[in-house]
Amino acid sequence: MSVYALIFGAGLPYFIARWWYSSRRYTKDKILNETMANYFRELKESSTIKNLIDILSTSVEFRDEVEYRPSDAKSLQPVTASIKEELESRFSDRFEKSKKYTAPYCHKACVLIYAQLLRVDVPDGHLLRDKYVIVRKSIHLLNGMLQISLTRQWLGVSLLIMELSQQLVQAIYHKESALMQLPHLTPDILRQYYRQKRRHMRSIAQLMDLPEQDRKQLLKSLSSSQYLDVLEVAKKYPQLEVAKAKFRVAGDKIVTPGSIITFVLKLRAAQPGTAKANDVADKENVDPDNEEPVVGEAKEEEEEEEEEALDAVDTLLGGKKAEDEEPTEKSHDAHAPYFPG
Structure with missing residues (x-):
């Protein structure tokens, strides 16, 4: 005991x-x-x-x-x-x-x-x-x-x-080209292309916008399978585009002196090579039968989205998690071969 x-x-x-x-x-x-x-x-x-x-x-x-x-x-x-x-x-x-x-x-x-x-x-x-x-x-x-x-x-x-x-x-230095995120690309490949064309590419979207001949010229040192690997990964990187940007005052329709202003920014992610986000935004506010803007429904939907954006800002700054937050759709796995998984 x-x-x-x-x-x-x-x-x-x-x-x-x-x-x-x-x-x-x-x-x-x-x-x-x-x-x-x-x-x-x-x-x-x-x-x-x-x-x-x-x-x-x-x-x-x-x-x-x-x-x-x-x-x-x-x-x-x-x-x-x-x-x-x-x-x-x-x-x-x-x-x-x-x-x-x-x-x-x-x-x-x-x-x-x-x-x-x-x-x-x-x-x-x-x-x-x-x-x-x-x-x-x-x-x-x-x-x-x-x-x-x-x-x-x-x-x-x-x-x-x-x-x-x-x-x-x-595994990219902050002054390095974003193209280094793609498989098989090296600084030497990019440097050689820059010397020949005398122009720089800073984004994957620029690579995908190149004519096929120029893109193959840039990646000519790669094999056919490696070239396809580059394209496959590049197509999974979304392009962020501004669909809407405006200033709002919570609970008020106009911006008044001395009020607390919230900047509401609406972005859309589009896969490279697909329709532009702005084009998609225009189509969302058009009735498919008569192809005329649905003003009432569009305005109501717009107000709901802006209120959601304001709530999201308050949640972020307040450090609180939304009570009715729904699980987001799973995105593509990132291509990160240098990250210790």
Whole structure:
């Protein structure tokens, strides 16, 4: 009996206290409070992509969950050298060790994040596994950083954080062409085409809008099967087009001085090569029998959509989940061969 009394009398309070302490270390989104405090302190409205990577590297999760071995400093040297060479030769950028975030785990995380973005090989097996952990964890941590920037209503920084998240998934440096998201494409292929045609392509939509002959000229170094792979993936990337944009005041039909204005933006996603979103928008407000605009129904539908948009904005800024939110339709799987799945 004394043994059971000892277990329940001393052991149970110890495990409860340990659980309570552990749970209080994290936010409701399972990010360490210490990490969020770092983000809150270091994130600025003027932060650049480079600043965001530096701040991300300070995440305490990388210190607690990614082992730092004595051999890591030496193993990181060839990776760092390759990163410097890539940045200088391709983008005229410089990579320097942070003078502000000097902890060894911060430098390690920063180097491996750049290795992911620049698709630099990591020959050391231990570092490669660490890179996979850091990259997967970074996507979740960037959501925490995004919450802070949204709360402060910093549009520019919020967009950069979302872009960095996508760049980590696609393993693309922020100055790199979006075409690098497609399979089999390399910087050398694009560089050769740019020299011949003396023009740049920044989007997948531009590639799909090229005449067939020019597209084959760009991808002439690829085999027939590789060329079809490029087209198959490119056709799955939607084109976002503005269907409607206007300012609204909740509960009022006109914009009055001193009122709180909400900018309502309606976007449509269209697959490359399909009808333009604006054309689709026009057809939605036309009666198929007489092909005349259905003014009453269209206006009512428009007001309902705008109210939904206003509710969505309030939900986003308030951090609340809509009560009657329906599951969205599953989209195509992303082509992300460099992301550790």
